[in-house]
Amino acid sequence: MGCFVGILPSFISYEVLFQLSPFVVHFLYYFVMESTTYRTIGKYCTGTRVVTTDGSRPSTSQLLRRTIIRTVPIECLSFIYDQSGHHDILSDTRAITTRSTR
Template identity: 45%
Template sequence: MRKFLKIVEDHKASLGIRFLNNLIDLFILIILNLIITMISDILYALTDIEYFYFYGNSAIWWQFLIGNINCFIYYFSMENFLNGRTVGKYITGTKVISTNATKPTTQQIIYRNLARLVPFDGLSFFGVNGWHDSWTDTRVINIKNYESEKQAKSEIDGLGKKEIA
């Protein structure tokens, strides 16, 4: 069982900011998918390999599968290699951290992104936390407010201690 720190819970990003993160990242995913589709069409024209044809011109179930794979790769690579941040989180000044105020593990990020594939995960935010946050013990926080409170607590803890010159 993970430790839940009050400072993390106090600085969770609002529902509006989370929605804005989602819209920005969705826009980025659409752009990336359009680019990949154009590249696939060009590669199909050059090579006649059927995979490239199916990428942009296939049934809805295939596009759904490929879309989910692209979504998983995008969120996993961004959150895992860019310190818990996606393009949307950079723009809104938020990031993902564990409930114990540490950087999320790779396993947490994998599970977090697998939970995004669950139908109606986006609607789960009308509760206290979204499923992909609750199931993985992670939170999206406002970095500026979190860091300023963390520094203030550190300064208070340092009062009365001798400084070594």
Template identity: 45%
Template sequence: MNSPTAQPAESYNPYEPPKADASAALRPEERSRLRLASSDRRLVNLVVDYMGLMLFTFLVGVIFGLLGGADVFEKANDTLLGLVMMFAYYASMEAIFGATPGKLVTGTRVVMEDGSRAGLGRIALRTLCRFIPFEAFTFLTRRGGAPVGLHDRLSKTRVILVRGSDDAR
């Protein structure tokens, strides 16, 4: 018989998610090996994500229409509605998956400067920084040969290459 003070043996669960130290940051020498995404990949991200944002907004509109809430879209300020949809699209995708559909297509993902996974707070800040007027023009300046936009710098995140070969920058 088992004693009342005996600890239960840890059982193997094949459906349990893998355990990893999510707070572990890369050492400086490993950080320098992060391959930043090229301008071309970032541009493809933008184009694919723009189409994804339009599809996302359409689907949300259809769902609201089916649920009888179409008047919400009709009465809403178009600019404000667009900003809310953009925030919902980018923040949810990057916070949950670490990538948007555009980043999945190009084999890139969002990480912290040290290579660790970006948390919800950083992703929210990154997404809010996209609303800064003329923010897109900050990609015209380069740091270390790779494009780093203002929303990357302010949120201390980077878009890195996780699949494929390095591009000519």
């Protein structure tokens, strides 16, 4: 860690940086994968991809919204009442099947 001394602003500690790192990795994984391939590893396995509600490719801003909403800790509870999560509803996107998963 000695080589990083002085790089971080004084109000950010290494502990805070360490605690935020899972959120950064989570954000980068979903945003980079979905903005470049419209899929994540899980979507490759299930044969699905992300599209807009009209079936076209989602814009970068829609994918950014989708990714930010996913980081909300209670987002997983949105599936209790609807098959689409908040990340789909609020970003006007859906995951569709692109091949048979048999």
